Amino acid sequence: MAEWYYNPPRNISSLVFAVVHLVAIFCVLLNAKFGCFIVIVASIFFSISQSSDSGPSQIWGILILLGIAAYEFKAFISFFLLLSLIVCQFFVTLNFNIGQYSYMTLASLSSFFVVSYLLGKSISWKNIANKRQEEEKMLNLKKAEDVRRRRIAVTIHDGMSGSLSLATRELQRLIRKTPSEVERIELVKVNGYVGEALMGMKYALDCLDGDVDFPDIKNMNDLKLLIADEDARLKRLGYKGSWDCEGTCFFNSYIGYVVVSFVRECYANILKHSLPGCVYHIRVSVLSGNMNIECSNKIDKGHDAIKHSQDGFFSSGYGLSLQKANISSIGGSCVYGIYNDEWKAIASIPLRI
Structure with missing residues (x-):
């Protein structure tokens, strides 16, 4: 708006395009990708085809739309778009009459650094938001998985603990009745394995009501x-x-x-x-x-x-x-x-x- 004041449109076509350009920027809210594409292409074409005294340059729309595009895409595309900002600023600055619009030249160059800073902050904020969403998603998956594992553990325990207890009691009976020392040692070893299985089942059951280590x-x-x-x-x-x-x-x-x-x-x-x-x-x-x-x-x-x-x-x-x-x-x-x-x-x- 400041540039419109200092460099108003000189003809009807420039005025019409400037108004359409402004309206199109707000239409980006309806369809970001399509709106960005149309406005960027039209703005670049208009900036190249018009002289600097024909009205406000379209660099402001390009800055906004490139910022939106960089916010939507990946980091390497954002870097490419930042380089595009530099090129656009360079050509627009050359089109200014340095003697008459030196303050505008300075403002145009300064705007690049401001927009670049805001763009970097927006990408940083988006990354933080995405990280929080990912952490929440992982937490929800973990909670759902914990519930399912608890149900599975209860089913396994109910199906196995009774049989394992019967097995260890039967092994103890065989140990007492077996005369061979070698066989008795082997049975004791097997009984130890069954006992470890029972302890593991007990540990799994304890984990159901507490934090799992x-x-x-x-x-x-x-x-x-x-x-x-x-x-x-x-x-x-x-x-x-x-x-x-x-x-x-x-x-x-x-x-x-x-x-x-x-x-x-x-x-x-x-x-x-x-x-x-x-x-x-x-x-x-x-x-x-x-x-x-x-x-x-x-x-x-x-x-x-x-x-x-x-x-x-x-x-x-x-x-x-x-x-x-x-x-x-x-x-x-x-x-x-x-x-x-x-x-x-x-x-x-x-x-x-």
Whole structure:
């Protein structure tokens, strides 16, 4: 409006276009993308085709619309649009009569820095708002997942705790009646495993009414420590395996929660599908913004309680199915099954949501 006052339109066509230009800017509120495109193209064309004394320049509309476009798109596009602002300001400044409009030249150049600052702040505010929305979304997903896991835990506990208690009592009876010292030692060992299972069920039940002591994994080093602990636990049970982690990365707590859940489920499947002495391997790598986790172990078909199904795959139970659903919900992928007489579970988990 100040420029209109100091440099009013000299003809009807300039006046009509200036009014249309102003109205079109406010019409951007109705359809931002289409309105931005039309006004920017028309403004640039009008600025190039008209002389500086034919009325107010259209740089103000271009500044506003480029700012809106930069706010809507990604950072590298915003940077490109900021460079466009510099070019537009340069040409408009050259069109001014320096002697007559020196104060306008100064105002035109100063406006670029003001608009650039406001544009940067708007992008910063948008990023903060997006981060808050993402945190709220992750929190809601976590709450929904906690409710579902509580229901699953109750079902599992009700179905297993009674049978495990009967099993340990029967084992204790056999221990008392078995004359062979070797067999008695083996039964004591088996009874210990059943007892550990009961304690695990009790711990799961305690977690239903309190906060779960779940590791907070936020980078590759934290994940290495977790895998080392799980690997040591299997080594104590007689399993033979190896693991390696490649790359460095950082991720939020929910991604860490999904990663830890999948890794622990992989170790649980090693115990499920094979006897002590089994060879297994877990590999973690980072590629193209995704964390790739691959677990493989030799299967013991005679020992495994779950036989081949019609399609030739072992049933994984509900564990890996739930992990697959979790990973898919954040845009990742998970497959598992038998490949070349090995049980494999492979997941690709995005590090950003």
